[in-house]
Amino acid sequence: MEGRGPGLGRVLVLVFCIAGIWSAYITQGVLQETLSTKRFGPDGKRFEHLAFLNLAQSAVCFFWSLIMIRLWSGSRGGGAPWWTYWSAGITNTIGPAMGIEALKYISYPAQVLAKSSKMIPVMLMGTLVYGIKYTIPEYVCTFLVAGGVSAFALMKPSSKTISKLAHPNAPLGYGLCFLNLALDGFTNATQDNISARYLKTSAWDIMLGMNLWGSIYNILYMFVLSRNIGFEAIAFCREHPEAAWDILMYCLCGAVGQNFIFLTISRFGSLANTTITTTRKFVSIVVSSLVSGNPLSIKQWGCVFMVFSGLSYQIYLKWKKLKMKKKKKAL
Numbered sequence: 572m573e574g575r576g577p578g579l580g581r582v583l584v585l586v587f588c589i590a591g592i593w594s595a596y597i598t599q600g601v602l603q604e605t606l607s608t609k610r611f612g613p614d615g616k617r618f619e620h621l622a623f624l625n626l627a628q629s630a631v632c633f634f635w636s637l638i639m640i641r642l643w644s645g646s647r648g649g650g651a652p653w654w655t656y657w658s659a660g661i662t663n664t665i666g667p668a669m670g671i672e673a674l675k676y677i678s679y680p681a682q683v684l685a686k687s688s689k690m691i692p693v694m695l696m697g698t699l700v701y702g703i704k705y706t707i708p709e710y711v712c713t714f715l716v717a718g719g720v721s722a723f724a725l726m727k728p729s730s731k732t733i734s735k736l737a738h739p740n741a742p743l744g745y746g747l748c749f750l751n752l753a754l755d756g757f758t759n760a761t762q763d764n765i766s767a768r769y770l771k772t773s774a775w776d777i778m779l780g781m782n783l784w785g786s787i788y789n790i791l792y793m794f795v796l797s798r799n800i801g802f803e804a805i806a807f808c809r810e811h812p813e814a815a816w817d818i819l820m821y822c823l824c825g826a827v828g829q830n831f832i833f834l835t836i837s838r839f840g841s842l843a844n845t846t847i848t849t850t851r852k853f854v855s856i857v858v859s860s861l862v863s864g865n866p867l868s869i870k871q872w873g874c875v876f877m878v879f880s881g882l883s884y885q886i887y888l889k890w891k892k893l894k895m896k897k898k899k900k901a902l
Contacts, residue, residue, distance in 0.1 A: 585843070588835040593851050595828035600679065600855040601862065602821040607674035608735040611811040617737055618814050621675065622668045623804035624821060626793055629664070629785035631822035632829065636778035639830075643775070650776040651769035653783060659761035660784025664792075666754030669747040675737040677744030678728055680856045680867060684878055685748035687852055688720050690885060692752055708888055715881025723874035729866055774833040842893060846886050853879050 606618050673682050694705060694713055724745055733739050762781075766772050793801030808815035835844045856875055860867050867875070 581838075584834075584838055588831050588838070589847050591831035592828060592835065592847050593854060595824045595831060596848075596851050597855050597858055599821055599824035599828065600683070601858065602817050602824065603671070603674065604679040604859060606814065606817055606821065607671075607679075607737070611807075611814050616807070616811070618804075618807060618811075619675075619737065620800050620804040620807070621671045622789075623793065623801065624671050624818060625664065625668045626786065626789035626801070627818050628667075628822050628825050629782045629789055631819075632778060632826050633782035633786050635826040635829075636775050636782060640773075640775045640779060650772040651765045651780065653780050655765055655769075656777075656780035656784050659758050659765075660781055660788060662754040662758045662761075663781050664785045664788040666751045666758065668789075669754070670751035673744040673747040673751070675744070676740040676747070678732050678736065679859045680871075680875070681723060681728070681741075681744065682748055683852050683856055683859075684720050684723055684875065685745050686752060687849070687878055687882060688716050688749075689752050689755070690882075691717055692749070692756060706888075708884070712881045712885040712888070715884065716878050719874045719877030719881065722877070723871055726868070726871055726874070729868070731866060774836070778829060778833075842886070842889050845889070849879070849882050849886060 603624070606624065607621055610617055670682065670686060673685075677685075690713055694703075694709070698705070724741060758781075762777055765777070790801070793804070808818065832844055832848070835847060853875070856867075
């Protein structure tokens with residue numbers, strides 16, 4: 572569908588997409604923070620095996636995408652073969668697991684800010700490897716984001732925030748986040764390559780292939796290669812049903828959120844989706860600070876605004892480029 576319907580209908584669909592993405596991912600963020608900081612049961616145990624969330628998310632999203640393909644795509648063929656996703660599946664397994672594990676060492680707002688600086692490694696690799704020349708406004712965006720994240724990282728978090736962390740270690744936490752970003756870059760590039768080679772590949776096909784391999788790799792790591800991490804995580808969930816419920820809700824929020832992202836991209840394009848998800852990250856930090864008990868100082872809020880000013884400026888530049896392209900095509 573092209574999404575060229577009446578103006579009011581189009582606006583309502585956009586509002587629906589925004590509400591869906593925000594509610595799904597903000598709720599998922601709260602659950603992720605809860606699972607990483609909360610002490611469960613009378614014995615006050617922490618859920619230490621946060622990487623298990625990655626396996627649970629992969630499994631739920633795999634079955635979700637399988638159902639969606641059966642319901643909406645029918646028996647349409649021509650998509651990329653399942654084995655083409657094996658390499659992207661590796662980075663898509665390790666990368667998010669690192670991002671989740673980072674919550675043992677840094678707060679949720681710090682993790683969100685660090686993962687919002689995706690443009691930094693992209694521009695760095697573009698300049699050093701491919702010799703791409705960027706404009707001054709693009710460098711300004713990068714400076715704002717890099718400066719905001721760096722300043723936030725150098726500030727000492729409140730004692731209340733530190734007390735909630737399992738193993739406070741800022742360098743390790745930020746390092747895991749940036750490795751997550753680097754691996755995400757390979758994942759995204761591989762997905763784009765698959766879509767270009769197999770033109771009939773849908774978003775559901777990609778979701779299915781990625782989560783199939785993600786489930787396989789996570790099962791191998793959790794139950795075969797590691798020291799019984801998977802069994803220990805399941806045992807914890809049996810002892811603390813509240814944690815199991817949070818994990819299930821976390822996974823369902825991720826699956827529902829991906830639905831709304833696919834709908835947004837198909838109806839309004841990737842730039843609109845970037846705008847919605849960027850503002851969602853800012854709201855997630857606000858919610859974390861107000862609801863989850865991660866108070867930020869005035870200086871830290873200054874860093875947050877600095878980062879999101881850079882991201883907002885980047886989005887504005889992309890909108891401007893898109894408008895110019897449309898004008899050229901119209902001439």
